[in-house]
Amino acid sequence: MRSETVKRGYQRAPNRALLRALGITDREMEMPFIGIANAYNNIVPGHIHLRSISQKVQEGIAAAGGVPFEFGTIGICDGIAMGHEGMRYSLPSRENIADAIELMVEAHRFDGLVCLGTCDKIVPGMLMAAVRCNVPTIVVTGGAMLPGFAAGRELSLIDVFESVGRVAAGTMTEEDLGEIECAAMPGCGSCQGLYTANTMACVTEALGLSLPGCAAIPAVDAAKLRIARESGERVVGLVREDLRPRNILTPGSLSNAIRVDMALGGSTNTVLHLMAIALEAGIPLDLETFSAIGEETPHICHMMPGGPHSMLALYRAGGIPAVLKRLEHLLDDAPTVSGRSILEIAKNARIADPGVIRSTDAPVSPAGGLKIVRGTLAPDGAVVKCAAVPEAMWRHRGPARVFDGEDAAMNAILKREIAEGDVVVIRYEGPRGGPGMPEMLSPTSALMGLGYARVALVTDGRFSGGTRGPCIGHIAPEAAVGGPIAFVEDGDEIEIDLYEKRLDLCLDPQTLKERQKGWKPPERKIAGVLGRYARTVEQANHGAVQR
Ligand SMILES: CC(C)(O)[C@@H](O)C(=O)O
Numbered sequence: 001m002r003s004e005t006v007k008r009g010y011q012r013a014p015n016r017a018l019l020r021a022l023g024i025t026d027r028e029m030e031m032p033f034i035g036i037a038n039a040y041n042n043i044v045p046g047h048i049h050l051r052s053i054s055q056k057v058q059e060g061i062a063a064a065g066g067v068p069f070e071f072g073t074i075g076i077c078d079g080i081a082m083g084h085e086g087m088r089y090s091l092p093s094r095e096n097i098a099d100a101i102e103l104m105v106e107a108h109r110f111d112g113l114v115c116l117g118t119c120d121k122i123v124p125g126m127l128m129a130a131v132r133c134n135v136p137t138i139v140v141t142g143g144a145m146l147p148g149f150a151a152g153r154e155l156s157l158i159d160v161f162e163s164v165g166r167v168a169a170g171t172m173t174e175e176d177l178g179e180i181e182c183a184a185m186p187g188c189g190s191c192q193g194l195y196t197a198n199t200m201a202c203v204t205e206a207l208g209l210s211l212p213g214c215a216a217i218p219a220v221d222a223a224k225l226r227i228a229r230e231s232g233e234r235v236v237g238l239v240r241e242d243l244r245p246r247n248i249l250t251p252g253s254l255s256n257a258i259r260v261d262m263a264l265g266g267s268t269n270t271v272l273h274l275m276a277i278a279l280e281a282g283i284p285l286d287l288e289t290f291s292a293i294g295e296e297t298p299h300i301c302h303m304m305p306g307g308p309h310s311m312l313a314l315y316r317a318g319g320i321p322a323v324l325k326r327l328e329h330l331l332d333d334a335p336t337v338s339g340r341s342i343l344e345i346a347k348n349a350r351i352a353d354p355g356v357i358r359s360t361d362a363p364v365s366p367a368g369g370l371k372i373v374r375g376t377l378a379p380d381g382a383v384v385k386c387a388a389v390p391e392a393m394w395r396h397r398g399p400a401r402v403f404d405g406e407d408a409a410m411n412a413i414l415k416r417e418i419a420e421g422d423v424v425v426i427r428y429e430g431p432r433g434g435p436g437m438p439e440m441l442s443p444t445s446a447l448m449g450l451g452y453a454r455v456a457l458v459t460d461g462r463f464s465g466g467t468r469g470p471c472i473g474h475i476a477p478e479a480a481v482g483g484p485i486a487f488v489e490d491g492d493e494i495e496i497d498l499y500e501k502r503l504d505l506c507l508d509p510q511t512l513k514e515r516q517k518g519w520k521p522p523e524r525k526i527a528g529v530l531g532r533y534a535r536t537v538e539q540a541n542h543g544a545v546q547r
Pocket residue numbers: 078079120157191195196197267269439441463464465466
């Protein structure tokens with residue numbers, strides 16, 4: 001056992017003395033030590049219930065003959081951090097979480113690990129750590145919030161964001177917005193649609209790193225407590241079998257995860273996170289792989305924000321096992337933490353609602369929900385959730401309206417200075433430029449709420465999983481490193497063609513060269529974590545990982 005390093009032999013008497021100070025008995029000294037990385041805090045709605053889930057994990061570990069040791073990691077609520085300076089800190093928190101878990105697991109020589117987290121950067125950071133440390137690990141995701149309800153319809157956080165645009169347009173009163181604000185978010189769990197947190201939970205299950213069914217169980221459902229208990233029991237089995245994350249995370253399981261993501265129409269952020277996770281395992285994963293799998297995988301679940309279905313609907317329809325069943329003919333067989341292979345799980349699943357989890361013969365769309373686009377504006381690629389783009393906007397050409405930074409764009413949008421047909425360009429918001437590649441749900445939702453039908457938005461920053469409309473993000477190279485997006489001027493024509501997967505700046509190469517002459521990155525002195533991040537972060541097409 002790995003933990004023997006801290007507990008065997010007379011030289012380790014001091015280490016054991018400290019373990020005894022925790023109440024560890026002689027019998028427990030012989031058992032596997034299991035770390036629980038619990039991202040509980042009481043500022044993130046997705047995390048406020050994690051203590052009770054952790055309790056069940058701990059009971060499961062003890063019942064199976066392990067000793068649970070709980071420690072904390074940070075967790076940021078992207079929704080509370082949205083629309084201001086705070087959002088720059090969100091993506092960097094992913095690396096902090098991965099590092100924090102590595103530090104704890106390595107220092108204390110845990111034999112196994114349970115990762116307990118819910119929201120956008122927490123689950124990816126946990127997966128990175130699991131693969132990096134490569135001790136037997138199970139991930140328990142905290143589950144989605146129930147939908148809110150007001151004026152006869154279900155609500156999610158995105159209704160609140162989009163209603164801001166309605167108030168700006170004068171089509172909604174502030175009083176009505178207040179009613180939605182109070183009704184949309186009825187308790188614990190991640191935001192209700194297939195936004196980033198829930199997409200990452202689904203991807204984790206498809207990777208084989210959560211027990212089957214875990215991702216879609218709502219935060220408040222007792223089934224989550226039961227699967228937490230089972231996960232605690234099972235991690236002790238994984239230690240005994242020596243089944244480790246890198247036995248489970250393989251090119252095959254990564255491809256299954258991307259397929260599930262494509263079939264669901266998941267968040268654009270998964271592209272960054274899956275690349276970062278693959279990198280930890282030393283598995284090459286590039287944008288082309290996403291593109292190729294996207295071409296072969298039909299989009300079969302019309303999930304929010306592009307479609308009507310919430311995570312609760314996906315749960316009731318059969319959850320990820322049912323989605324896997326639909327995709328059975330496309331999956332690579334791969335082991336999972338459950339001890340059953342992914343194909344066994346798929347075969348034994350039941351599709352309870354074929355209206356929510358459609359067959360691949362009658363899909364929402366014949367190709368996957370995400371596309372990788374390239375062109376003269378994005379030579380190294382960009383990402384779009386085509387599942388949430390109305391087909392009328394799959395081809396669009398319009399004049400650029402250029403903004404350095406999100407704030408300037410948001411002001412212009414709310415003042416209705418954008419005209420139908422425009423292509424809003426938000427730059428200097430990339431991994432280095434932000435820094436932190438902020439997610440820009442406020443401007444994309446405002447455009448929706450204001451009722452624009454033919455305005456596109458392109459950026460070197462990121463989007464929320466809740467962003468809908470013709471929004472292309474992750475443009476690489478970003479403006480801060482001199483990518484072509486830095487040289488766009490108001491009125492330049494930008495052409496989008498999602499059928500051909502193109503994003504072009506319609507400018508003759510000579511003019512572009514002229515504009516590039518003498519360009520220097522803007523000089524800025526940034527202190528603290530963001531300064532460090534800006535110096536070491538890679539471009540979005542390499543997962544925006546920190547080196
Ligand atoms: C606030 C949200 C909806 O969680 C967003 O941050 C996302 O990425 O989905």
